[in-house]
Amino acid sequence: MREAIEARREFLKKLGIVGAGVVVCGSxxxxxAQASSRKRLKDKIKIGHIAIFSGPFGTYGELQxxxxxxxxxxxxxxxGIQGSKVEIIYKxxxxxxxxxxxxxxxxxxxxxxDFIIGxxxxxxxxxxxxxxxxxxxxxxxxxxxxxxxxEELVYKKGNKYAFRLSVPTYQDGTMAAITAAQLPAKRxxxxxxxxxxxxxSWELFKATLKKLRPDVQFVGESWAKIGTTDFxxxxxxxxxKKPDGIHTVEWGVDLFTFVRQAKEMGLFDAVRxxxxxxxxxxxxxxxxxxxxLKKEYPExxxxxGRYLWQYPPTELNEKFVKAHYRRWGHxxxxxxxxxxxxxxxxxxxxxxxQTLDVETHxxxxxxxxxxxxxxxxxxxxxxxxxxxxxPFGQIKHDPKFxxxxxxxxxxxxxxxYFRRPPFTETPPYTGYxxxxxx
Amino acid sequence: MEAIFFQILxxxxxxxxxxxxxxxxxxxxxxxxxxxxxxxxxxxxxxFFALALFKWTxxxxxxxxxxxxAVGVVGLLCERGVxxxxxxxxxxxxxxxxxxLVLIFEDLVRFIWGSVPQMIRPLxxxxxxxxGRRFPIYSFxxxxxxxxxxxxxxxxxxxxxxxxxxxxxxxxxxxAMANGINPHLLYAFSFFFGSFxxxxxxxxxxxxxxxxxxxxxxxIIYSFIITVMGGLGNIKGAFMSSLIIGISESLCAFFMPxxxxxxxxxxxxLVLVVxxxxxxGEA
Numbered sequence: 001m002r003e004a005i006e007a008r009r010e011f012l013k014k015l016g017i018v019g020a021g022v023v024v025c026g027s028x029x030x031x032x033a034q035a036s037s038r039k040r041l042k043d044k045i046k047i048g049h050i051a052i053f054s055g056p057f058g059t060y061g062e063l064q065x066x067x068x069x070x071x072x073x074x075x076x077x078x079x080g081i082q083g084s085k086v087e088i089i090y091k092x093x094x095x096x097x098x099x100x101x102x103x104x105x106x107x108x109x110x111x112x113x114d115f116i117i118g119x120x121x122x123x124x125x126x127x128x129x130x131x132x133x134x135x136x137x138x139x140x141x142x143x144x145x146x147x148x149x150x151e152e153l154v155y156k157k158g159n160k161y162a163f164r165l166s167v168p169t170y171q172d173g174t175m176a177a178i179t180a181a182q183l184p185a186k187r188x189x190x191x192x193x194x195x196x197x198x199x200x201s202w203e204l205f206k207a208t209l210k211k212l213r214p215d216v217q218f219v220g221e222s223w224a225k226i227g228t229t230d231f232x233x234x235x236x237x238x239x240x241k242k243p244d245g246i247h248t249v250e251w252g253v254d255l256f257t258f259v260r261q262a263k264e265m266g267l268f269d270a271v272r273x274x275x276x277x278x279x280x281x282x283x284x285x286x287x288x289x290x291x292x293l294k295k296e297y298p299e300x301x302x303x304x305g306r307y308l309w310q311y312p313p314t315e316l317n318e319k320f321v322k323a324h325y326r327r328w329g330h331x332x333x334x335x336x337x338x339x340x341x342x343x344x345x346x347x348x349x350x351x352x353x354q355t356l357d358v359e360t361h362x363x364x365x366x367x368x369x370x371x372x373x374x375x376x377x378x379x380x381x382x383x384x385x386x387x388x389x390x391p392f393g394q395i396k397h398d399p400k401f402x403x404x405x406x407x408x409x410x411x412x413x414x415x416x417y418f419r420r421p422p423f424t425e426t427p428p429y430t431g432y433x434x435x436x437x438x
Numbered sequence: 439m440e441a442i443f444f445q446i447l448x449x450x451x452x453x454x455x456x457x458x459x460x461x462x463x464x465x466x467x468x469x470x471x472x473x474x475x476x477x478x479x480x481x482x483x484x485x486f487f488a489l490a491l492f493k494w495t496x497x498x499x500x501x502x503x504x505x506x507x508a509v510g511v512v513g514l515l516c517e518r519g520v521x522x523x524x525x526x527x528x529x530x531x532x533x534x535x536x537x538x539l540v541l542i543f544e545d546l547v548r549f550i551w552g553s554v555p556q557m558i559r560p561l562x563x564x565x566x567x568x569x570g571r572r573f574p575i576y577s578f579x580x581x582x583x584x585x586x587x588x589x590x591x592x593x594x595x596x597x598x599x600x601x602x603x604x605x606x607x608x609x610x611x612x613x614a615m616a617n618g619i620n621p622h623l624l625y626a627f628s629f630f631f632g633s634f635x636x637x638x639x640x641x642x643x644x645x646x647x648x649x650x651x652x653x654x655x656x657x658i659i660y661s662f663i664i665t666v667m668g669g670l671g672n673i674k675g676a677f678m679s680s681l682i683i684g685i686s687e688s689l690c691a692f693f694m695p696x697x698x699x700x701x702x703x704x705x706x707x708l709v710l711v712v713x714x715x716x717x718x719g720e721a
Contacts, residue, residue, distance in 0.1 A: 054544065194699045223699065232577070234695075236692075253650045288554060288555070
C-alpha cells in the first residue's frame with residue numbers, strides 16, 4: 001500500500017512541477033472563459049478527426065465522434081476558442097493505413113485542418129504518425145494502442161508530432177497480467193486477433209505474468225483473423241490444451257461472435273473459479289460490446305477498457321457521462337472520452353500558448369498535466385504518452401442500467417505499470433506493490 | 439486423435455457455410471461469366487433481412503426462407519436493372535459496376551440499420567457431446583443445409599430441363615441460342631438463384647455471430663478463393679475446395695495457430711501452381 005501511495009504522490013509532485021501546465025479538459029460549468037479579452041487567432045479552428053466509419057468496425061468511428069462532437073458543441077456554446085468556432089471534419093480511414101494517410105494529407109493540405117485527432121487501429125496509426133513531421137501538424141491519438149507508436153516512433157526515432165491520450169497496450173498486456181496474477185488460474189491460453197495489436201498484447205501479458213507468478217504456464221495460442229465468423233476451430237483447439245485462464249483482446253464485432261461461440265462450446269466453463277471466470281479481456285468493456293451482448297456476457301469475467309464510465313468517481317467525469325448520455329442516449333465509450341478530452345486539450349493548448357505554432361504546442365504538451373473526465377493524466381515528455389490508470393472490474397448485470405456494469409474494481413497507479421523509457425524493464429516496477437482497492 | 443477428429447468436424451461446418459455462399463458466386467459466373475463483387479453484399483443483406491424478419495415474425499425458419507428469397511429478388515433486380523447491360527462490354531466494366539453496387543448496398547444498410555452490429559438471441563438449440571466436447575447442434579443444421587443444397591443442385595442440373603439448358607449455356611452459348619434457348623431468361627434465373635444462396639449463407643450465420651456492415655467483404659474473399667481454386671464456374675470444384683479450405687483452416691488452428699491467417703492463400707497458390715485452371719478446370 002505504501003508504495004502505491006508513494007507512486008501517487010510522485011504523480012502529484014509531477015503535477016506540481018509543471019505548475020501552470022495543469023489544464024482541465026471538460027466542462028465544469030466554469031464561467032465563460034476569460035478568453036474574450038484575448039485576440040482571435042483564426043476565424044475557425046479546424047480539427048480533422050480520422051476514424052473508422054465504414055466496414056465491420058464502423059461503429060468505432062461513431063463512438064469517437066460522439067465524444068469530439070459533444071466537446072465541440074460545448075465549447076462553441078460558450079464562445080469557442082477565444083472567439084474562434086471549433087469545426088471538426090470527420091474522415092473515414094476505412095481501417096487502411098494508405099487511405100488514412102491520404103485523408104490526413106487532404107485534411108491538412110486542402111481543407112486547412114490545424115490539428116489531427118482520432119485513429120482507431122495500430123496499423124493505421126504507425127502510417128499516419130510518419131507523415132506528421134512533413135505536414136507539421138499535431139496528431140493526438142485517441143484510440144490506437146500499439147506501444148510501437150510511443151516507444152519506437154516517438155522515443156527512439158524522435159517523431160515529435162504524435163501524442164497519445166489513450167492507454168497503450170500496457171493496459172491490454174501488462175495490467176491484464178497484473179489482474180491475472182490475482183486469480184487462481186495457472187494454465188493460461190489466448191485467443192487474439194491476428195495482427196500487431198494481438199501479438200503485442202500477448203507478449204506483454206506473458207512477460208509480466210511470468211514475473212509476478214513464476215508458477216504459471218502458457219499452454220496455447222490462437223490467432224483469428226479480423227472478421228472471423230466462425231471461432232469454433234480456434235475455441236476447440238484451445239480447449240484441447242486444457243487452460244484454466246483465457247487472455248483475449250478480441251474487440252468489436254469479433255468479440256461478440258467470440259463470446260457467443262465460446263459460451264456455447266464451454267470455454268467459459270473451463271476457466272471458471274469460485275468468484276467468477278479467469279477470463280481477461282482488456283477491451284471487453286467496450287460500449288458496443290456491452291450493448292450488443294448485454295446478458296450474454298457472463299457475470300464475473302474480468303474486463304477493462306481505455307476508460308470506464310464508472311471510473312474515476314469525480315465530478316468532472318460525472319458531468320461528462322451525464323452530458324454524453326443526454327446528447328446521444330448512450331453511455332460514453334472509451335474512445336469517446338479520449339476524443340472529448342482531445343478537443344478540450346486543443347482548446348486549452350491554444351489559450352495557454354496564444355499561438356497556432358506547432359513547435360510551441362509540442363513543448364507545452366510535453367510534461368503537461370491534464371485533469372479530465374478520464375482522470376489525472378500526465379503527458380510524458382520522452383514518449384508523448386498520456387499516463388493514467390484504468391482499473392479492471394468484473395462484469396455484473398444490474399437491472400438499473402441499460403448495459404452490464406463493473407464491480408470489484410482492481411487497479412494500481414499507471415505510474416507502476418506503464419513501461420518507462422528506455423522501455424527495457426518489465427513492469428510492474430519496484431517490486432510488487434499491493435493493490436489499491438477502488 | 440479425438441482432438442483432430444473434433445477439429446475436422448468443426449472445420450466441416452465452416453466449410454459448408456463457405457460452400458453455400460461460394461456456389462452462388464460460381465453458379466452466376468458459370469452461366470453469365472460475370473464476376474460479381476456484390477455477392478458479398480447479398481450475403482450481408484441476407485443477414486439483415488433475416489434479422490428484420492425475425493424481429494417481426496419471431497420464427498427463425500421463416501425469416502431465413504423469406505430473407506434469402508428477398509435477396510434473390512434483389513439480385514434479380516440488379517441483373518435486370520443494370521448488370522445485363524454489361525454482358526457485351528469488357529470485363530472491367532462488370533467489375534466496376536458490381537463494385538459500385540457494393541458501395542451502394544453498404545450505405546443503404548448503414549442508412550436503414552445504422553453502423554452498430556446487431557444480433558438476435560441465440561436459438562437455444564443446445565449442444566451435443568462428441569468426443570468429450572460440446573458441439574453446437576446448430577452447426578449440424580448448417581452442414582445439413584450444405585449437403586441438401588449439393589443434392590438439389592445435382593438434381594437440378596442433371597435431371598431437369600432447366601438444368602439441361604443451363605449446362606448447354608455454360609458449355610456453348612452460341613450453340614445453345616441457335617437451339618432456341620433464351621439466354622436472358624437463364625441469366626436472370628442464375629442471378630436470382632446465386633443471390634438467393636448468398637442471402638441464405640448470410641442468414642444462416644445470424645445465430646452464430648452478428649449482422650454487421652462489411653461482413654460481406656470478408657466472405658467475398660473466401661468465395662473468390664474457393665471459386666478460383668475449384669475452377670471458375672465449376673460447381674463440383676466449389677464443393678471440393680470449400681471442404682479443403684474449411685478443414686485445413688481448422689486443422690491449422692490446431693497445429694500451427696499463427697499460420698491460420700495465411701493457409702487458404704497458401705493452398706490456393708499451391709493449387710494454381712500445379713493446376714492453373716483449378717482443381718476441376720474451368721466449366
